[in-house]
Amino acid sequence: MIKLHSQGARRSTTALLTSCLLTLAACQKGDREAVLTRREPTFIGRPDVSLGVVTSEQRFGSRSPSAPADHAPHEMPDFSFDLPSTWKRIAGTQMRLLNFQIQGNEQATCYLSALGGNEQGVLDNVNRWRRQFGLPAIDSTELANLPQQPLFGVPGVRVACEGTFDDGMGGNPIEQAGLLGLIVYRQETLVFLKLVGPKAIVDQEVENFDRFSASLGLPGAGTTGAPASGAASGPASGERNLIHDAPVSWRLQAPRPMRKLGFDVGQDCDLSVTLLGGAAGGVALNMNRWRDQLDLPRVGEDAVDQLERVQILGAEGYWLDLTGSYKGMGDQVQIAEGRLMGAIVPLGDQTLFIKLVGPSDQVGQEAARLREFAQTLRWEDGQ
């Protein structure tokens, strides 16, 4: 117990002492008590403007807190589904396209995820789930005997496991756990719907799980096939769509303003593909804009001549590879040892920007894939 300052709280002394005595017995070793000191409003810079209650996604995520508080809890694609009354939608993650907490139990979750892969991946992932329960692997014959159940209209396998669940990711094991899952494969993509948690809860939620999986529909569709890789960029009316063959390890981001395409790359890297009208200020200006973001000194226009040339979308572009302290658009260093790799491609009536930003080592690991990706970019109409 430590003694802390109590200025301005004389009135509370008696109440505090009483509450201290009452609660002392319940305190654990190392617990402390302290008084919140009352003070006048502080004012630094501009007056604080608060919007009141905001969501966790708005507090910690990329969405500005100026967005309405009752907005969807994350920026994942907006799948359609019938939400069971005992399920609560919670923030998605880089891997979880949809994420739900079941019956308010922190250990009970159901989530939808998708990965690139091949048909063999179905068996591999069934066995991965079984390993999480300490169960022996099955072979393809046994896989064929598993019950079938569709997801997004595609036939898939239904997997059920029980035992002690350990995801192998360092999380706490769940004793007497249960799993109910679906795995479907289509167009080089494996889609997973997995309900896992205490067995008693999983058993109670079987019907809800089945109803939910049957109701799941892709964004902007009713119930349709699995999401495909190699997709076109967002359908902007009157604009040509950009086709790409992105590595399967990259995770396509939800549409964002300004961006034609966006990917979460590796653990912490961000890739954006942007098209701006006209020359967008020219190569030199944009190169220096990127250099500013890495806290690098600006360079003259003649430095453009020294940049590596690349062919992208049939035009000659400029390849940049910059290392420095990445600040982005703000003043604070976001990545101390950052690296920006990408291209500026003047296309005549518009300019293409490909920009991969992240920790230096991670960007280095993705360098080859980024170059390959840039070469796969093409217009949907084939021009």
Place this chain on the structure above:
Amino acid sequence: MKTLVQSFMRFFGSYALACALLIGLFLLTLFGTLASTKEGLYAAQKMYFESWYLLQPLGKLRIPLPGGIALMTMLSLNLLVGGFVRIRKSKRTAGILVVHTGIAILLLAGLVKHLTAVEGYVRLYEGEQATDFVSHNQWEVAVRELVPAPAGGLTSGTEWVVDEQAFRGIHGDETAYVSSADLPFELRLRHFVRNARVLPKGPMWSSDYPVIDGFAVMPVKPEPDEEFNAAAIFADVVPKGATHEVGGEQAILWAGENAPFVVSRAGKQFAIEIRRMRTPMPFAMRLEKFTKEDHPRTDIASVYSSHVIKIDKTTASETPVHIAMNEPLRDKGIVAFQSSWGPSNARPGTRLFSVFSVVRNPSDRWPEYSCWVIAAGMLIAFGQRLLAFLKKQSQNRQVESAQ
């Protein structure tokens, strides 16, 4: 016993000890300066200058060395014993005693600053003002009552704060229970993490801390420069007077969040957040104009200064002050130096902000006073020598003329 006291006095009053201590301080300054380039200024300051001892890395070895506090304590003892107690008191040593007094004031100023000073900064754009300065390295949990703002929306009303002492070092299931008689709820603070990121909890990483609303705390290795750290802490908002078994509304508070956690209680809304500690100034500062001149044909600033208005919090009277390099604002124990500006990558025409380093130090002026005392002491000591020399010369000339 007498011999022991004599030995003590002899040792602590010796010139040899004084020389050894000065060499020690030199080495400490050298190692500390070198370490600050790797460890950061704050960490090096703590390790070398605000410590009793340290282990200096030397290759694979760790050499134990006395820290700044140990050396300064020894030096103070040395000065006290050698410079005041053992020194022969006479007219001839009066000047030296005055010099020693000046040095003692200097050491005392350092001690007072170490024990009581608060340092921080204020960053202002033109037209903005500040009532407080912000710590670089200390955190506080603040509860702000939200009240209707004149221009619509909500703004801060009364605040309640608890400083880092209340929650620093709480581990595992330990809890800091914080409350105020004025608030309709209590806070339970747990899991203080000095540098963290708050991320959506996914399958690829695990967190040692609770997952709240799909988000979890990922501890990050603290940066050597404290200003780059973003602390996180868990807060439970529980009904007032609830027993320890009663749970409450849980939230992660994070210094990097877009908006604070807001709860509604007793018909009012309260924002709860962890933020860098704010220290009130006895006056408010409003930046009127920031000027910067660059070296010709570069973006490198040659001169920059700020015209601010100092607003007395009691009388609301306004006093214009010009703050520039080596021309700080000094008032009521607060010193505000012009220390920086930004953004560093500003293009021509970009709106700039001015940064002031602010120190609240009761002994701020003492080094100056000590310099005056030392100067007076030296004047006396050397004046006496000069007078004695001149007197001797005069006597010599009289002897020579008599011969």
